[in-house]
Amino acid sequence: MGDNWRPTNLDFISNxxxxxxxxxxxxxxxxxxxxxxxxxxxxxxxxxxxxPSCKSGxxxxxxxxxxxxxxQHGLDLSTIDELLSGMLIxxxxxxxxxxxxxxxxxxxxxxxxxxxSEKSIHRALANLPNTFDAxxxxxxxxxxxxxxxxxxxxxQVAKEYAQDGLKVVQALDPYFxxxxxxxxSKSSQRLRKFIQASLTTSSxxxxxxxxxxxxxxxxxxxxxxxxxxxxxxxxxxSTLLTSCFxxxxxxxxxxxxxxxxxxxxxVREVLRVYSPVQITGRYTTRELQVGGLKIPENSVLTIxxxxxxxxxxxxxxxxxxxxxxxxxxxxxxxxxxxxxLGAQLAEIEASTFVKCLVKKVDRMKLLEPPKIExxxxxxxxxxxxxxxx
Amino acid sequence: xNIEVIQSIICELISKELHIEASTISMNASxxxxxxxxxxxxxxxxxxxxxxGKDIDPMSVYDNPTIKSFASYLHSLANG
Numbered sequence: 001m002g003d004n005w006r007p008t009n010l011d012f013i014s015n016x017x018x019x020x021x022x023x024x025x026x027x028x029x030x031x032x033x034x035x036x037x038x039x040x041x042x043x044x045x046x047x048x049x050x051x052p053s054c055k056s057g058x059x060x061x062x063x064x065x066x067x068x069x070x071x072q073h074g075l076d077l078s079t080i081d082e083l084l085s086g087m088l089i090x091x092x093x094x095x096x097x098x099x100x101x102x103x104x105x106x107x108x109x110x111x112x113x114x115x116x117s118e119k120s121i122h123r124a125l126a127n128l129p130n131t132f133d134a135x136x137x138x139x140x141x142x143x144x145x146x147x148x149x150x151x152x153x154x155x156q157v158a159k160e161y162a163q164d165g166l167k168v169v170q171a172l173d174p175y176f177x178x179x180x181x182x183x184x185s186k187s188s189q190r191l192r193k194f195i196q197a198s199l200t201t202s203s204x205x206x207x208x209x210x211x212x213x214x215x216x217x218x219x220x221x222x223x224x225x226x227x228x229x230x231x232x233x234x235x236x237x238s239t240l241l242t243s244c245f246x247x248x249x250x251x252x253x254x255x256x257x258x259x260x261x262x263x264x265x266x267v268r269e270v271l272r273v274y275s276p277v278q279i280t281g282r283y284t285t286r287e288l289q290v291g292g293l294k295i296p297e298n299s300v301l302t303i304x305x306x307x308x309x310x311x312x313x314x315x316x317x318x319x320x321x322x323x324x325x326x327x328x329x330x331x332x333x334x335x336x337x338x339x340x341l342g343a344q345l346a347e348i349e350a351s352t353f354v355k356c357l358v359k360k361v362d363r364m365k366l367l368e369p370p371k372i373e374x375x376x377x378x379x380x381x382x383x384x385x386x387x388x389x
Numbered sequence: 390x391n392i393e394v395i396q397s398i399i400c401e402l403i404s405k406e407l408h409i410e411a412s413t414i415s416m417n418a419s420x421x422x423x424x425x426x427x428x429x430x431x432x433x434x435x436x437x438x439x440x441x442g443k444d445i446d447p448m449s450v451y452d453n454p455t456i457k458s459f460a461s462y463l464h465s466l467a468n469g
Contacts, residue, residue, distance in 0.1 A: 073432055175447045178431050178435035181431070
């Protein structure tokens with residue numbers, strides 16, 4: 001029954017791979033004591049992500065129940081509910097399609113992403129002090145600057161909301177406490193206010209992305225969707241940049257040689273083994289056979305993409321970063337109709353970052369390994385101390 | 390705080406949260422049978438945290454699925 005399913009444990013969050021290895025003994029799918037079905041196998045994960053009867057919006061549905069019960073306890077948690085309902089990954093058809101299509105059409109082109117990424121990365125790397133915190137001074141700054149540019153937000157102001165973004169993402173965790181919810185609620189309110197104010201006072205209201213969804217949504221929904229794009233644009237990417245940086249700093253210990261020409265496969269391998277999104281959820285709307293198990297209608301699916309990405313039945317030597325791997329189709333960006341809209345944006349940011357770093361990393365040393373936040377679905381780092389030699 | 394007191398607090402909170410008459414709740418009943426789910430357990434645990442003055446892991450209700458076993462878990466947590 002997967003008694004070693006300990007997803008709220010900090011050990012599990014810091015290094016889930018040894019736990020996944022243990023849990024695989026229960027098969028590619030097992031029912032946890034929490035009642036949900038935990039999906040670990042690569043094929044099983046892909047199957048449910050592609051299955052039209054497996055619906056998104058699990059957390060949005062749960063949050064609206066929580067908001068209702070909260071009111072009975074004299075608590076107003078409605079902003080979380082509002083913000084979650086604007087998260088594209090929580091939407092189903094027919095609402096999801098038109099908004100996604102509109103955003104996809106207005107999405108920045110590759111050349112534009114490259115230009116802005118390069119500019120932001122060069123600027124961030126230019127004036128680093130002798131010792132610095134790679135997470136807060138670098139790996140968060142870069143994606144915030146890039147996404148702020150495309151959303152028409154003031155990057156300097158946006159930085160003050162990074163911590164709120166991190167909190168709001170915690171609403172996607174499958175398990176949390178009331179204290180977590182109160183913190184998430186406060187952050188949701190701050191973030192909504194910031195986006196709302198930006199829409200009227202800065203260029204945000206005229207950005208291509210904001211314009212594109214206006215005709216499909218109400219003003220309140222526009223705020224939620226833009227808040228979601230802001231968070232989605234930097235939370236996971238900053239984790240990816242930190243993981244890339246850490247792997248570069250420790251590459252010699254693993255006999256790993258990364259060059260400018262192998263930056264792209266390197267980023268893909270880091271995405272696969274250290275997926276910023278570890279867990280995503282769906283619920284079934286009919287009975288389903290997955291990984292040899294019959295899952296009843298209306299069950300909760302806890303999809304461990306981080307485990308699927310290192311499934312030994314699918315990947316040879318799954319935990320090693322192999323830049324020549326031909327079959328490296330990770331599920332870190334999801335799969336199917338909800339596949340991450342910003343996948344290309346994240347890959348370009350990360351590979352540009354790696355290309356710039358490989359020239360500098362020999363002169364740098366790790367002073368303190370990365371520290372992680374206690375957050376399950378989306379991994380986030382708190383700090384990583386680096387210095388010049 | 391002894392185990393009996395903790396048991397009666399859990400009973401009281403379950404009764405309040407799930408609208409069940411406290412006297413009809415068996416100490417050996419599982420939370421699942423009583424109708425506790427991932428949403429109402431959040432509010433129950435928050436109340437319990439306030440009463441015993443310790444943080445409670447949201448997974449602990451699943452590890453200790455009856456009032457009796459959960460009470461003894463909380464007892465060692467509160468006195469540990």
